[in-house]
Amino acid sequence: MSEPTPTTEAEVRTELASMDPEHGVAYVRDVPVESLPPPAGETGALAWLRRNFFATPLDSALSIGVILLILWVVPPIIKFTLIDAVWTGTDREACLVTAARPEVGACWAFVDERLAYFVYGSYPIPERWRVDVFFAMLAIGVFWLLRLSAPRRDLGAFYFFVILPVASYILLKGFPAIGLPTVDTSLWGGILVTIVVATVGIVCSLPIGILLALGRRSRMPAVKLFSVIYIEFVRGVPLITVLFMASVMLPLFVPEAWSPDKLLRALVGIAMFASAYMAEVVRAGLQAIPKGQYEGAMAVGLGYWQMMRLIILPQALKITVPNIVNTYIGLFKDTTLVFIVGIFDLLKTIEAARIDPKWATPVTSTTGYVFAAIFYIIFCYGMSRYAKNIEARLARADRR
Amino acid sequence: MSVAQESIRDAGPPKVSPIRDPKVRAIAYQALLCLIVAFLVYAAARNAIVNLERAHIASGFGFWDVTAGFDISQTLIEYSAQASTYGTAFWVGLLNTLLVSVIGIVLATILGFLVGVARLSRNLLVVRIAAGYVEVIRNLPLLLQLLFWYNAVLKALPDLRSSYDIGGSIFLNNRGLFFPSPIFHSGGKLLVGALIVALVGSIAFRIWAHKRQERTGQQAPVLWVTLALFIGLPLLVLLSGELSVAFSYPEKGRFNIRGGVEVLPEFVALLLGLVAYTAAFISEVVRAGILAVSKGQTEAANALGLRQGPTLRLVVIPQAMRVIIPPLTSQYLNLTKNSSLAVAVGYPDLVQVFTGTVLNQTGQAVEVVAITMAVYLTISLVTSFAMNVFNSRMAIVER
Numbered sequence A: 001m002s003e004p005t006p007t008t009e010a011e012v013r014t015e016l017a018s019m020d021p022e023h024g025v026a027y028v029r030d031v032p033v034e035s036l037p038p039p040a041g042e043t044g045a046l047a048w049l050r051r052n053f054f055a056t057p058l059d060s061a062l063s064i065g066v067i068l069l070i071l072w073v074v075p076p077i078i079k080f081t082l083i084d085a086v087w088t089g090t091d092r093e094a095c096l097v098t099a100a101r102p103e104v105g106a107c108w109a110f111v112d113e114r115l116a117y118f119v120y121g122s123y124p125i126p127e128r129w130r131v132d133v134f135f136a137m138l139a140i141g142v143f144w145l146l147r148l149s150a151p152r153r154d155l156g157a158f159y160f161f162v163i164l165p166v167a168s169y170i171l172l173k174g175f176p177a178i179g180l181p182t183v184d185t186s187l188w189g190g191i192l193v194t195i196v197v198a199t200v201g202i203v204c205s206l207p208i209g210i211l212l213a214l215g216r217r218s219r220m221p222a223v224k225l226f227s228v229i230y231i232e233f234v235r236g237v238p239l240i241t242v243l244f245m246a247s248v249m250l251p252l253f254v255p256e257a258w259s260p261d262k263l264l265r266a267l268v269g270i271a272m273f274a275s276a277y278m279a280e281v282v283r284a285g286l287q288a289i290p291k292g293q294y295e296g297a298m299a300v301g302l303g304y305w306q307m308m309r310l311i312i313l314p315q316a317l318k319i320t321v322p323n324i325v326n327t328y329i330g331l332f333k334d335t336t337l338v339f340i341v342g343i344f345d346l347l348k349t350i351e352a353a354r355i356d357p358k359w360a361t362p363v364t365s366t367t368g369y370v371f372a373a374i375f376y377i378i379f380c381y382g383m384s385r386y387a388k389n390i391e392a393r394l395a396r397a398d399r400r
Numbered sequence B: 001m002s003v004a005q006e007s008i009r010d011a012g013p014p015k016v017s018p019i020r021d022p023k024v025r026a027i028a029y030q031a032l033l034c035l036i037v038a039f040l041v042y043a044a045a046r047n048a049i050v051n052l053e054r055a056h057i058a059s060g061f062g063f064w065d066v067t068a069g070f071d072i073s074q075t076l077i078e079y080s081a082q083a084s085t086y087g088t089a090f091w092v093g094l095l096n097t098l099l100v101s102v103i104g105i106v107l108a109t110i111l112g113f114l115v116g117v118a119r120l121s122r123n124l125l126v127v128r129i130a131a132g133y134v135e136v137i138r139n140l141p142l143l144l145q146l147l148f149w150y151n152a153v154l155k156a157l158p159d160l161r162s163s164y165d166i167g168g169s170i171f172l173n174n175r176g177l178f179f180p181s182p183i184f185h186s187g188g189k190l191l192v193g194a195l196i197v198a199l200v201g202s203i204a205f206r207i208w209a210h211k212r213q214e215r216t217g218q219q220a221p222v223l224w225v226t227l228a229l230f231i232g233l234p235l236l237v238l239l240s241g242e243l244s245v246a247f248s249y250p251e252k253g254r255f256n257i258r259g260g261v262e263v264l265p266e267f268v269a270l271l272l273g274l275v276a277y278t279a280a281f282i283s284e285v286v287r288a289g290i291l292a293v294s295k296g297q298t299e300a301a302n303a304l305g306l307r308q309g310p311t312l313r314l315v316v317i318p319q320a321m322r323v324i325i326p327p328l329t330s331q332y333l334n335l336t337k338n339s340s341l342a343v344a345v346g347y348p349d350l351v352q353v354f355t356g357t358v359l360n361q362t363g364q365a366v367e368v369v370a371i372t373m374a375v376y377l378t379i380s381l382v383t384s385f386a387m388n389v390f391n392s393r394m395a396i397v398e399r
Helices: A009-018 A044-053 A057-083 A108-120 A125-146 A153-173 A190-216 A221-236 A239-253 A262-287 A291-299 A304-341 A346-354 A364-399 B003-011 B022-054 B086-118 B124-138 B142-154 B188-216 B222-239 B265-292 B295-303 B308-345 B350-362 B365-394
Strands: B164-166 B170-173 B176-179 B181-186 B244-248 B261-263
Touching: A044 A057, A044 B124, A057 B124, A108 A125, A108 A190, A108 A346, A108 A364, A125 A153, A125 A190, A153 A190, A190 A221, A190 A262, A190 A304, A190 A346, A221 A262, A221 B022, A221 B365, A239 A262, A239 A304, A239 B022, A239 B308, A239 B350, A239 B365, A262 A304, A291 A304, A304 A346, A304 A364, A304 B142, A304 B308, A346 A364, A346 B142, A364 B124, A364 B142, B086 B124, B086 B265, B086 B308, B086 B350, B124 B265, B142 B265, B142 B308, B176 B265, B181 B188, B188 B222, B261 B265, B265 B308, B295 B308, B308 B350, B308 B365, B350 B365
Parallel strands: none
Antiparallel strands: B164 B170, B170 B176, B176 B261, B181 B244
C-alpha cells in the first residue's frame, strides 16, 4: 500500500467517487455527524452546583447542613462584632443594656480606650516612643530577612541576630548614661512583651537549636548524649513546667545577688523550650542532605565547621525554612503561657482590663478576646502564608 | 632497591602533632564539655543549698506524708482536706490530668478524622468550612481559646437560680452541668460482669471470624453479634430481676445543687479547648496520610469492583494509618501536655494541684517541679517506646 491515505474530506470524496459502486463500498456517509449538544444537566451553573454540592443524597444533606450551620454561626458573629457593637464611650455605661438598646454587641469603646495599655502595658507614657522605635527597628529587620529579593541579606541577618538584640535591650531597658532613663521590666506589658518574648525565642532558638542538632548528630558520644538528654527532656515536658522551673528554680540555682528579674526568667524558659524543638527541625533538615555532600566537603579538605558553614547548613536550612517558620508560629502562640507565671503579655493585659470595674460588662470579656484573636490571627496567618510561599518556591526549584 | 620504594615502606602513619589529631581533639572537647556540665551542676546545687537554707525551706520528700489541708473541687479518689496528704493530692491531680487527657484524645480523634476526611470531600462547601475551621483554630493560641470558653461562654451561662432545666433532672448553669447518677442497690456487680463478658466475647468472636475468613473466605456478622452481646447480656441481667437501681437526682437548693453527677465548667472549658485545638491538628495529619496513599490504589480497588465504602475501609485507610499513626501519637502527647493549661481555668489537674497549690504551701520548688516533670517525661517516654514497637510491626516489609 504505497498510496498515501486520504486525509481531508475532499480527498475522501474524490476517492469515493472514483470507486466502482458495484465492487467497492456501497455507502459511506460523506457528511460527518453533528456532535450532540452536551447533556443539559452537565454544563452551566446548575450542573456545577449539582456536581459540587448535590452529587449524591448524602452530599445534598451535607450541603444543606453546612449552609444551616453557616446561617446559624455567621450572622450572630457579624451582628455582635459590627451591627450591635458600641464604638464610642468612656466607661461601662456605654456598653450596658438599656431600654433604648436592648442588645449590645462588642464593646469596641473598651478596646479603644485601653489600646495604649494593650500595646505598651504600664511603660511610662513619656518613654513610649522608645517602644515605637523598637517596633520600627524590628519591622525593618523582619522585612530585610523575609524579602528574598532584598539586597545584602547577610548584613540583614547580622543586623537581626546581633545589632537588633543589643540595640533593643539598651533602648527598652534604658541606659542612663546616654539619657535613656531605666524602665523596670515589671512595667513592660501588652503587645510589647508578647513581641519581645517571641523575638527572644526566635533569635535564640535558631543558633542554639542548630548547635543542639549538630551535637545530636555528632560522633563524639559525650556531646551526643548531652544533646539527646536535653532535647528529649525538654520536649517531653509541657512548656508550663519549663516556665515554672525557670521562674521558681532558676533563682535558687544562681547566687542571690544575680537573681534574674521575672521577665528574664520567663525568657530563659522560652528560649530553652524553643531551642529543643528547633533542634529537631534542623536535625530533620540535616538528615535530608545526601551523604555525598558530607563526603565531597571532606574530600576537598574542609574542616568540620567549614563543611557545616559552607556546604551542609546552607542546604539543610534552605529546605527547612517552612518547618522553621511553623515552629515560630507555635512559639508565637506559646508566648501566651508566660501569662501563667505572672508576666503581663497581651493576654494578661486583656485579662486585667476586662475585670477592671470601670469596664466590667457582660460583653467586655468577649470583646477583649476577639481583639486578642484578631491580633494573633494576623501574625500567625501571615507567618503560615509566608511558609506556604517558600514551600511553593522550593517545590518549583525541585521540579527543574 | 630504589630510593622510592624505600621511602614508601618507611612512611607508616603520618606523624601529626597531638594537638591536630582529631581523636585527641575529640577526647579533649568531650572532657571539657563534661567538666563544664559538672561544674554547672555543682554550682547550681551549691547555690540551691545555700539559698534554701537562707529561706528556711526544708528539702527532701518528707512533705509527701504531710496533711494537705486544702480542698480540691474534683476528686476521683477519696480525698479530704483534713485527712489526706500531699501524696494523695498528687494522685488526685494526676488522675484528673489522665481523665481529661483520655476523654480529650477520644473526642479529638473522632472530630479530627471527620474534619480531615471532610477536607478531601467532593463537596466544596464541606471542604471550605473544614478548611476555615482548621485555619482559625490553628492560628489562635490554645490559652486564648481556653479563656474564651471559660470566661466568655461558660461563665456567661445563667446563674443557679435561673439555670437551664432539662426535664427537671438535668441542670446547666454557670456552676456546671448536673445530671442524675445511678445508684446500684444490688446486682451492680452482675451488670459490670455482663458487660465484661460481652466485651471479651465480642473480641473473641472477632478474632475467630477473622481467622475463619482467612481460612475459608466466609464472612461472619461481627457487628450484629457484638451488638447482640452488648445489648442482650445486660438485658438478661435486667430481666432476671436481680438488679435494683435508683437514681440520685440533682436537687436545686437555694445556694447549691445536691446529688447527681456534677461536671465542672472548668473541666468542660478545658475539654472543649483541647478537643477543638487538637482536632484541627489531627485533621491535617489525617489529610496528609490519606493523600499519601497513591491514587493507583483507589483505582485498582475500583477496578476490582469494590464500592466507595469498602475501598476506603479496606484499601486506603489501612495504608494511610501507617503514615498517620506516628504524628497522631505526637498529637496525643501534645494534648496530654497541653492539659497542663488547666491551671489557667482552675481545673485541678496535676500542674494546678501539685505545681500550684502544693508548691506554694511547701515552698519546695525543686522537688515539686522535678516530680511533675518526671510524670510528664514518663508518659512521653513510655508512649514513644510503645510507638517504636508498634511502628516496627506496622512498617512495610521490604525485600
